[in-house]
Amino acid sequence: MRPSVCLLASAMSSAKGMSPGPMALLPPIHLYRRLLRAHRKHLPPEMRLLGDEYVKAEFRAHRNVENPVHMIGFLTEWQLYAQKIEGDAWVGERLDPGKVEKMSDEQLAQLYELMKAIQKRGTEEGQDGS
Template sequence: LFVFEANCINFEHTFNCQQLDASELSSSPPKKPAHTATKRSLPMRSSSVLRMASASVPKGNGLRPAPMALLPPIPLYRRLLRAHRKHLPSEMRVLGDEYIKAEFRAHRNVDNPAHLIGFLTEWQLYAQKIEGDEWRGEKIDPGKVAKMSDEQIGQLYELMKAIRERRERGEEEEES
């Protein structure tokens, strides 16, 4: 954090040294500030400051661990099926496996990189939740629902109906 603050101060100093007021915009070359170093007279670019800052500041906010690197599709697919096998009851596992297989098949030929990254990121977050057992009883984030397309909301509704139907069938079988 200290390195980040020092870089920000250095950036502000360099930026302020480069600013010209209206009197200096004449045809004469700009005056060099007296306090700049002779050896390093090139200004620090904002991109290099951000790069240095991001390298010195740990990712994550202390409450959450830093995000993992994005897994490629096939290892993520295998991880999801393994997580279902290990952490879900058999009935939920069957439904979840069917859904994962259908989604990965549907996204097999997607070319848009932003769409692929979003797809893989959300499935990886899902895998982390399933493996962590924090998902039980958790409600869907309203912000995520608001961002969903009509087609996605329809899929979510179909998934909810399938879960309820299987639950009702399971309760009927237990009574018999």
């Protein structure tokens, strides 16, 4: 991710005159490390592997994004995800329908692929345990 995006993220979290948000936005590298640490501490090994691969691919795909609004949304959503993982608030939670409606066709396809990968791992585990 471009250094200017890192500066923007830090500026947005500490800008004076703006109403303070519920959280300070972490720079991309710090957030990336936090996500991998959260996976290591709070997820079972099989979920950690899938989650780590997904996080790495997403951050790699967004490395050269220059649109600051897109980057702030990206970082905000990943930071919310990290907070949920660290607090175990994700167990049994459903996706927000409003967020699903805003997703592009590409994002919906990616979400579907993720769902299939999770289901595939679940059936593989079920067969191993039989």
